[in-house]
Amino acid sequence: MREIDDANLSRISDRDYASDVVLEMTAAIERDPRDRRAYMMRGSHHLDGGRFEEAVGDLTAAIELDPSDPMAYNNRGVAYRRLLRPELAAADFDRAIELSPGYREAYNNRGMVRSDAYEYEAAVADFTRAIEIDPDYWFAYNHRAMARWALGDREGAREDYERVAALMGRGG
Secondary structure, eight states: OOGGGOTTTOSOOHHHHHHHHHHHHHHHHHHOTTOHHHHHHHHHHHHHTTOHHHHHHHHHHHHHHOTTOHHHHHHHHHHHHHTTOHHHHHHHHHHHHHHOTTOHHHHHHHHHHHHHTTOHHHHHHHHHHHHHHOTTOHHHHHHHHHHHHHHTOHHHHHHHHHHHHHHHHTTO
């Protein structure tokens, strides 16, 4: 086995890889300032790296180049949520859902914004919609359980937590 094929042996850290991707995407943008894909990739790497303002900037550029991409809105919404800008986050999740009504992550993320605002009933509705789209989406079950618990629905929360355990037990 080659060293590069084994993540435990590789000398390239995740941080080095992310830095390389950001540098490569920056070079691509310098060559072609209309390269939406490069903005998306760089924005996503900024998001993963906790550089939320930079992520918003790149994802906004991607949206300006292609306002029909629901993933760009969803990812920018995640960055806005992390920047404690819930109104902007919710608006981006709304737009992602409008563009792609079957986008489970956008429902889940909007539910998280609603939970953050103590709007648990609306959050449960969003998590439930994400689960309807993907019945094996353990993340939405977990979030719905927390919202149900906050609403006093202990039985519903317990059922959701049991579903999460079952899904995680089989690698879900």
